[in-house]
Amino acid sequence: MKLRTIITQDAEVDDQNSLRHFLYYANEVELQGIVQTSSKFHWVGIPGAVKPDKKSDDDFGGEYAEVSGPFDQPYRWPGTDWMMREIDDYEKDYPNLCKHAEGYPTPDYLRSITKIGNIGYEGEMEKATEGSNLIKERILDDDERTLYIQVWGGTNTVARALKDIQEEYENKPEWTELHAKITKKVVITACGEQDPAYKEYVAENWPGIQFIKTLQMQSYAYPWFVMPEGESKDTLKADFMEKEILSKDSALIKGYCTWLDGHEYEGEGPEGQFGANPNIVNDWFGARFLKIVPQKYDFLSEGDSPTFFILLPWGTRTLEDVTYGGVAGRYHKVDFKNSKGEDCNVWDVSKDIYVDKDGNESEQESMWLYVADIQRDFAARVAWAADGSYEKGEHSPKLSVEQGVDITAAKGDVVTLTASAENPDKLDTAISFRVYKDASADCAADVKLEVSDNTAKITISESAKSGDLIHIMVKAESNGHYRLFDYKQVIITVK
Incomplete structure (x- = not known):
């Protein structure tokens, strides 16, 4: 539902x-x-x-x-x-x-x-x-x-x-x-x-x-320029935005606004014309964000x-x-x-x-x-709108974990997770595992993770206490142009 x-x-x-x-x-x-x-x-x-x-x-x-x-x-x-x-x-x-x-x-x-x-x-x-x-x-x-x-x-x-x-x-x-x-x-x-x-x-x-x-x-609005370099930041830069999103023949995307793209915004004064006022780069943005200069077609804000x-x-x-x-x-x-x-x-x-x-x-x-995941998925949807051929589009894989997403284990136990993915486009799909320490109990820092093919073995640390939660992020990523994804979040509860 x-x-x-x-x-x-x-x-x-x-x-x-x-x-x-x-x-x-x-x-x-x-x-x-x-x-x-x-x-x-x-x-x-x-x-x-x-x-x-x-x-x-x-x-x-x-x-x-x-x-x-x-x-x-x-x-x-x-x-x-x-x-x-x-x-x-x-x-x-x-x-x-x-x-x-x-x-x-x-x-x-x-x-x-x-x-x-x-x-x-x-x-x-x-x-x-x-x-x-x-x-x-x-x-x-x-x-x-x-x-x-x-x-x-x-x-x-x-x-x-x-x-x-x-x-x-x-x-x-x-x-x-x-x-x-x-x-x-x-x-x-x-x-x-x-x-x-x-x-x-x-x-x-x-x-x-x-x-x-x-x-x-800072992740998905005007100040994203201050974030550390990496794939997420790359997908917000003009090269990705222009090539993968703005260039597509979609009516919705033709009205989408980016830095210095010429769009004029109804009701805004010059200080809010991010698309049409070249002076705004220094007058507004540079003054706030360490003199970082946006380029034409850089991601603006959502x-x-x-x-x-x-x-x-x-x-x-x-x-x-x-x-x-x-x-x-x-x-x-x-x-x-x-x-x-x-x-x-x-x-x-x-x-x-x-x-x-x-x-x-x-x-x-x-x-x-996750911004890179979000941006690539967005680009794939824009491509859907530009071309109605299902065969030419890319669609997300469907990930499953054989053991389910809620598991109970004691300290010292070894938990095995076996994942598989169905890909509607018949593309190869890579599966990865990681311990999501930020969301987990302190004992997650000592968890041992061993991965072989599409199977992971997680050894629960001896420091774990009853009631601790250990989060394992399992990801399926398609080997297509947009590298579309699906996640399963497995939660291990220590008994």
């Missing part, structure tokens, strides 16, 4: 990139809404609205705006028509995508679930909107599946939906039971906090709703995309427990309480050890290891 999800976004250029990227994967989940919201970076303005006289920090650790005063004027506002334009592009690619995989939603269905939410100003949730009503209906429906709400901008439209539910039901006998049901049902995957709505409303009234900050700015990467069926077990890690990164619980002293269910990105191309180890955002 597919996961179900709603996208909310504030129309930042990287949100627009993320939506284009997501639509290549729209067959993998059940999308139930695309809702435009506002954020501290973008709003349409409401006559008479007044902005508090304060400064806020942006996601780079610096002040994003010094202007206080009226909220009655647009601020970096790109309009709302762009969503339908992207769906129009998806409609052109849709026939070819359907030849490679089942389950792509029709363009008309996407149009029917695309709504405008609360867009007035930063944190605006003055009244119900079409977008908040859509979210409210999905929260209250009879579907027992978890509802994953992606937040690419502010949380305000989600907060408005929850507020309307609270106002309608809190004085009714079923409120306690309904509140508990919604708290369990809703999971928010958010690109940080881009307005005060989470802290000021959601945390105060729904502290148990899981709020996962998937923000990994800072919001980890909110849906975490949902894709890539074989890791992040949603089972976000401390387990995976392609979308690993997360840890944040010690955050609301004004009532209640513990809030907030999670933030953990760091993992990354080995660069020269063998140097460093702690990096836990998604960085």
